[in-house]
Amino acid sequence: MTYPPVFDGHNDWLTAREPTGPTGRSFLERRAEGHLDLPRGREGGFAGGLFAVMAPARPMVNPPSRQSARKRPPSARKASAPADFVATPFAPVDRRDAQDFVIQKMADLFSQEVESGGQLKVVRSVAELKRCLRAKTLAAVIHFEGAEPIDPDLDALVVFHRAGLRSLGIAWSRPNAFGHGVSFDFPGSPDCGPGLTDAGRALVRACNELGILIDVSHLNEKGFRDVAVTSDAPLVATHSCAHALCPAPRNLTDRQIDAISASGGLIGVNFHTGFLREDGRPDPDTPLTAIVRQIDYIAGRIGIEGVALGSDFDGATMPNALGDAAGLPRLMEALRAAGYTGSALRKIAHENWLRVLGRTWKPS
Numbered sequence: 054m055t056y057p058p059v060f061d062g063h064n065d066w067l068t069a070r071e072p073t074g075p076t077g078r079s080f081l082e083r084r085a086e087g088h089l090d091l092p093r094g095r096e097g098g099f100a101g102g103l104f105a106v107m108a109p110a111r112p113m114v115n116p117p118s119r120q121s122a123r124k125r126p127p128s129a130r131k132a133s134a135p136a137d138f139v140a141t142p143f144a145p146v147d148r149r150d151a152q153d154f155v156i157q158k159m160a161d162l163f164s165q166e167v168e169s170g171g172q173l174k175v176v177r178s179v180a181e182l183k184r185c186l187r188a189k190t191l192a193a194v195i196h197f198e199g200a201e202p203i204d205p206d207l208d209a210l211v212v213f214h215r216a217g218l219r220s221l222g223i224a225w226s227r228p229n230a231f232g233h234g235v236s237f238d239f240p241g242s243p244d245c246g247p248g249l250t251d252a253g254r255a256l257v258r259a260c261n262e263l264g265i266l267i268d269v270s271h272l273n274e275k276g277f278r279d280v281a282v283t284s285d286a287p288l289v290a291t292h293s294c295a296h297a298l299c300p301a302p303r304n305l306t307d308r309q310i311d312a313i314s315a316s317g318g319l320i321g322v323n324f325h326t327g328f329l330r331e332d333g334r335p336d337p338d339t340p341l342t343a344i345v346r347q348i349d350y351i352a353g354r355i356g357i358e359g360v361a362l363g364s365d366f367d368g369a370t371m372p373n374a375l376g377d378a379a380g381l382p383r384l385m386e387a388l389r390a391a392g393y394t395g396s397a398l399r400k401i402a403h404e405n406w407l408r409v410l411g412r413t414w415k416p417s
């Protein structure tokens with residue numbers, strides 16, 4: 054059985070990779086550890102995706118407890134300075150540290166691209182992406198998971214865009230100068246903390262102008278709403294699931310799912326078992342039908358146009374039944390068995406992504 058190629062909304066291969074030393078993983082060699090490399094991608098029909106770069110998470114030093122945060126007077130709670138609000142246990146990251154990190158990771162990706170001799174390509178336009186799909190060249194889109202490397206004047210945004218940045222998550226699960234992320238508590242609501250800062254709204258407008266996709270995965274609900282009213286591009290959650298099926302703050306409420314649909318956007322369904330399961334347990338003993346159930350729910354609510362894939366390979370606990378990128382045909386088979394065939398399967402696998410990127414990026 055041949056299945057349509059998969060364009061995937063999220064992997065952490067680049068962030069997780071140690072380029073030097075014994076744990077170094079070349080993208081070109083097949084490995085047993087992790088979930089993604091070129092040989093396993095090829096085998097599984099992984100045609101490309103958003104390659105995330107995220108400055109490492111560090112715990113907050115002496116985090117104020119939730120209790121004490123609640124007890125603070127409303128005037129203090131309103132706080133416009135992001136660091137004043139504690140929604141997650143992760144510390145803010147210094148901009149220069151984040152810039153050093155993403156520059157090193159982008160250089161690493163570019164050197165893998167050269168080493169691959171044409172098998173891996175960093176893509177910057179939909180035309181390039183379509184060429185890669187036809188030629189079976191694995192297509193990598195540079196995505197920042199959190200806007201920490203961007204300065205408030207947005208000069209870095211312009212420079213990184215020139216270098217290939219085409220997708221940006223406003224915040225990972227920690228506060229930054231632009232907005233606030235959600236925690237990994239379970240169960241929990243994404244409605245925690247304030248919305249975007251003024252700098253965050255300016256960032257959204259600048260992304261619209263440059264043609265950079267804005268990712269709302271990890272962003273809190275007020276920030277999500279601010280993106281929805283500020284952005285003129287389709288709303289995209291690159292790697293999230295439905296909160297109605299798994300009440301993790303990282304998942305999308307029905308209201309958010311409806312807003313994404315109204316904008317012509319999409320949801321890349323995350324394969325992380327902790328976001329799929331009703332009990333929120335990151336348990337590899339989770340059947341592929343748990344992913345199908347999420348897709349059924351979202352497609353049932355907003356139509357097949359609004360649902361795609363956002364694996365979280367190399368950053369999450371995959372179902373054993375999938376294993377890694379080489380196991381994608383088993384997911385395709387589970388979707389086929391659930392009634393997704395022909396154009397429905399193509400839309401989930403890559404066509405919805407192509408449509409949304411086509412409406413978001415500028416031609417080049």
Ligand code: ZN
Binds near residue numbers: 198271292
């Ligand atoms: Zn993530």
